[in-house]
Amino acid sequence: MRNFSLSPMINVFIISSAVLLLAALFYAKYLTALIFIPRQILKAQKYFGLHDDKALKVLHSVIDIDRSNPQACWLLSRIYIKRKNYILAQVFLFDILKAQRYTRDITEEEVRLNLAGIYELTGDVQKALRELYHLKHYSLLPPEGYKKAINLNLNNKNFKEAVGLAAEALLIRPDDGEFHFLAAKAEFAHGNFIEAEKRLRKGVDTGYHSRDTDILLGKISFIEKKFDQAVKYFQNLPHESLSSSEIESMLGECFYHLKDYQSSIQILEKLLEETRSDQSMQTDVQYLLGCAYEMAGRVEEAIALWEKISLRFPLHRNIREKLLFYHNIAPASWMRSLIGLPLVSFIGLTEKLLAKFDFFIKQLVYEDEKNLEYLCGSKSDVHLFSLYFISVTRQTSPLSREFIKQRMGLRHAHRAKYLVLIAPHFSDDLRLFAQKNCILLYDFSEYKSLE
Numbered sequence: 001m002r003n004f005s006l007s008p009m010i011n012v013f014i015i016s017s018a019v020l021l022l023a024a025l026f027y028a029k030y031l032t033a034l035i036f037i038p039r040q041i042l043k044a045q046k047y048f049g050l051h052d053d054k055a056l057k058v059l060h061s062v063i064d065i066d067r068s069n070p071q072a073c074w075l076l077s078r079i080y081i082k083r084k085n086y087i088l089a090q091v092f093l094f095d096i097l098k099a100q101r102y103t104r105d106i107t108e109e110e111v112r113l114n115l116a117g118i119y120e121l122t123g124d125v126q127k128a129l130r131e132l133y134h135l136k137h138y139s140l141l142p143p144e145g146y147k148k149a150i151n152l153n154l155n156n157k158n159f160k161e162a163v164g165l166a167a168e169a170l171l172i173r174p175d176d177g178e179f180h181f182l183a184a185k186a187e188f189a190h191g192n193f194i195e196a197e198k199r200l201r202k203g204v205d206t207g208y209h210s211r212d213t214d215i216l217l218g219k220i221s222f223i224e225k226k227f228d229q230a231v232k233y234f235q236n237l238p239h240e241s242l243s244s245s246e247i248e249s250m251l252g253e254c255f256y257h258l259k260d261y262q263s264s265i266q267i268l269e270k271l272l273e274e275t276r277s278d279q280s281m282q283t284d285v286q287y288l289l290g291c292a293y294e295m296a297g298r299v300e301e302a303i304a305l306w307e308k309i310s311l312r313f314p315l316h317r318n319i320r321e322k323l324l325f326y327h328n329i330a331p332a333s334w335m336r337s338l339i340g341l342p343l344v345s346f347i348g349l350t351e352k353l354l355a356k357f358d359f360f361i362k363q364l365v366y367e368d369e370k371n372l373e374y375l376c377g378s379k380s381d382v383h384l385f386s387l388y389f390i391s392v393t394r395q396t397s398p399l400s401r402e403f404i405k406q407r408m409g410l411r412h413a414h415r416a417k418y419l420v421l422i423a424p425h426f427s428d429d430l431r432l433f434a435q436k437n438c439i440l441l442y443d444f445s446e447y448k449s450l451e
Helices: 007-047 052-065 070-082 086-099 108-121 125-137 143-155 159-172 177-189 193-205 211-223 227-235 245-257 261-274 279-295 299-312 317-329 333-339 343-356 401-413 428-436
Strands: 359-367 371-378 388-393 418-423 439-443
Touching: 007 052, 007 070, 052 070, 070 086, 070 108, 086 108, 108 125, 108 143, 125 143, 143 159, 143 177, 159 177, 177 193, 177 211, 193 211, 211 227, 211 245, 227 245, 245 261, 245 279, 261 279, 279 299, 279 317, 299 317, 299 333, 343 359, 343 371, 359 388, 388 401, 401 418, 401 428, 428 439
Parallel strands: 388 418, 418 439
Antiparallel strands: 359 371, 371 388
16 A cells, blocks of 8 residues: 655645634634624713713723724723823823824824813823924814913913914914904913903904903903993903902992992992901902092091901001091091092082182182192282182092192193192191292191181
């Protein structure tokens, strides 16, 4: 018999079988990926948000087969972000980036924006900006990404960078008024109030308007002392925004400067109750409320408030001056009443006083709650040609030489020959200065003679 060698045939058979087995395994894995994984992803999507624990279990079964599956990694990152497990969320987002496996919905842009969001939540502003600037470098940064980058720079006090990003974004989206608003926020924070207002106006012109727009416009108007405008902007705000102590304080001060003392008092009294735990705010509110009481004729209440503050802050300059005036210069009730007298009554009383001094009024040049200014003639002047510029002030803070020099300038501007000052009190230094400059002085004790 002939001997046949079976070894080569066996080897071929073994190798062929192994190849077929591997092919079958790869095919099985392919079928699994083709059928099993999509089904699991759909199942996880149904669980997502309702039964996150079940979703996690399903998604991890996918990850065991396909480590960088973008849909599984994405959903896992979303769940872990919700659970504030930011480290695991980052791991799965990094897996997508590393594998560069993107879908129509899960793009590099979305992944990096989410990473930036995680870094922002964990307080790592620089890493958040790094992700956003990476997208910007490759022209992948969407408008929302620009807005996030601008806000991060604003929070980090990089105002110049924020303005630059807003300008760059407006080249891409000129119709998006929010970029004008964000640039305005940066300009405002940098102290450029005029430029901030211009930006806000441009934003409004594009149709962008929000609660924050009115807040910022109100603050700018307040800083520019346009108190009536500030009130309009603040009163446009919803009730919950008006509960902000900062806005309430500004609104109370606006009404004070607009001479609506009752509205100012109403707001500041309420604010005083709401800010009991904030000593710094309490001090400012008490001082301003005292000023409103004073101008409303409630001088004793004003003094009581200022005395409370002086116990805590004895070096508070404005309060020291107020208390010094009322304790030392105006301790008498008649003087305090005169300081708090309504303007119309004070004008009437002042004009009686001028008549007593033989002045006749030619013109009331200026009036406010604290100051009256007249152009007068004098009956004692034989020819009645000489003009007197008469300045009356209820200012309770000490008068300065600068105050008198300003009145000297006004006298000159009105071509008056003489200057007369009427005030609660003059220091010896000011009396000497007035004497050298031929200025007539009368203190408020003259009003008492009208009784």
